[in-house]
Amino acid sequence: MDLSLTDEQRAFQAVAREFLDREVVPHRTEWDRRESVDTAIVPELGKLGFFGLTFPEEYGGLGGDYVTYCLAMEELGRADSSIRGIVSVSAGLFGKSVLAAGTEEQKQAWLPRICSGEALGCFGLTEPDTGSDAGNLTTRARRDGSDYLISGQKIFITNGTWADVCIVFARTGGPGPKGVSAFLVPTDSPGFERREIKGKLGLRGQATAELFLTDVRVPESARLGAEGEGFRIAMQTLDKGRVSVAAGCTGIVQGCLEEVVRYTTERRQFGRPIASFQLVQEIIAQISVDADAARLLTWRAADLVDRGESFGTAASKAKYYASEAAVRAANSGLQAFGGYGYIDEYPMQKYLRDARVMTLYEGTSQVQKLLIGRAETGINAFT
């Protein structure tokens, strides 16, 4: 077993860190306060290759592997999870769904612009009444001649108000997951309204939106995959998305580790650095082990993706562990900062607020445990 990175992976990791340390880290507090990152960063991220990393070259991508993508996601998570979310939703959820299920025409229409960061995509699955129970969503797409008319409501959609295009999951058939289809809907379509959700605990720099669709007309060529395949497309994409979230969470843990080590070795109380107190070292040791464990679970899942093997359960384990570890690391790290951890002059409280959603979205910790439990026992405990 060889866990060493290739020269190119290390080079990209170093460039990503250098870029983010210069272009993102100095601004993250301000972006967090004003509830919006500077969107001028998006095409810059595109130039470096963050969006196109794992897409084939014929669609404007760079043909990189998933381990490299996870390294990029870790660096983004360490710098600012709001930025990480913009990339992982546009490339990982939107782009990967189109790559997996799209027609050649659909891929050519959207992927080059997604890969360059020129266009952003979003993923319209969650609805006000269906979160974990996505298979029972109620947005409806009904036939009208050769077109579809889509009506319904979506909520908590990352990139929602910025995106140029949205994958809208809507019911074309009967109840349950098998009645769901997916559609590529330009967000400037008549009848497509968006409202930004303000006042989030974390990820305040990224746009999270409610979407309202009223008889939005799309041609049949906008359907992604066959009728009834929507839920399967969503779940497949989310499996990979979980690896990406896990990598972002690893970045949060790593960021907490670096900040806590720096602070506790500089901060002096009782005449010595607080890092010399055993209870502080306990905090540091726990975060350090969590960083390694989260990273190794993430890399294992990414390696399975790269080798074309089944990775769903590994992804659930990585996402479950890394997201809980991110909350733990930010919380205990903040403790080591004392009162300074509570103000946004230092990054600990932002790490904690950003980490908190990680155990909720793209499958809650409870959903991950049910998936892992089902894989271990063969018994479905969802319903």
Place this chain on the structure above:
Amino acid sequence: MNIVVCVKYVPDAQAERTFNASDNTTDRENVDGLLSELDEYAVEAALKLVEAGEGEVTVVTVGPDQAADAIKKALQMGADKGVHVKDDAIHGSDAIATSLVLAEAIKKIGSPDLVVTGMASTDGTMGVVPTMLAERLGLPAVTYASELTVDGAKATIRRDGDVSTQTIEATLPALISVTDQINEPRYPSFKGIMAAKKKPVEEWSLADLGVEAGQVGLDAAWTKVEAFAARPPRSQGEIVTDEGDGGKKLAEFLASRKFI
């Protein structure tokens, strides 16, 4: 247009930089190093010129094994090929010897239309190699360019001084050193990193260049470091407490340091 960019691998300013205790030369092997930041501007300037027209950018460096990293970074940014001159005899060379090795390397590369360098290295910070190199190559030298355009066989350079700005024209081929005001160097992209793997890098020794070992190295150097000592830690600053006369005290402090 074919451009040669001279680059240097320097100790990272963020790291603990030191000298070798045995011969008082800069320690380049036990300290993390990188492509001198000032040379990134030279690479960027060359890439911009070639991208606007045609031709290729060759980067050349003189240094130990690790200096290959400086070439690699330039190739990742987009340069086309690299030349690495390395030879144990070069260790301890001064600016005069460095300019000799670079000049012979550039002659062997061919006859570039333009040689571009940074304004100085971030370790030695002498800033004399560009003009020495131009002298050896018989090229006109324009230093400290903060703007550079090329039209046919004519380069136009803006040179910002303390009291005036000069616009200088030079006929190609020429050597131009650039400042950190000339551009914003790009970050290597993932595409650039992957592409750099396949770009050619030649390694040349002094013998390949026809340079005698006795012409370079510490023994041939005109300048040597006689002794070095770590900089003493910064002393504690003076805290002025405002008791109604804070402004006066500050002014007195500044006056005592001849700032006002």
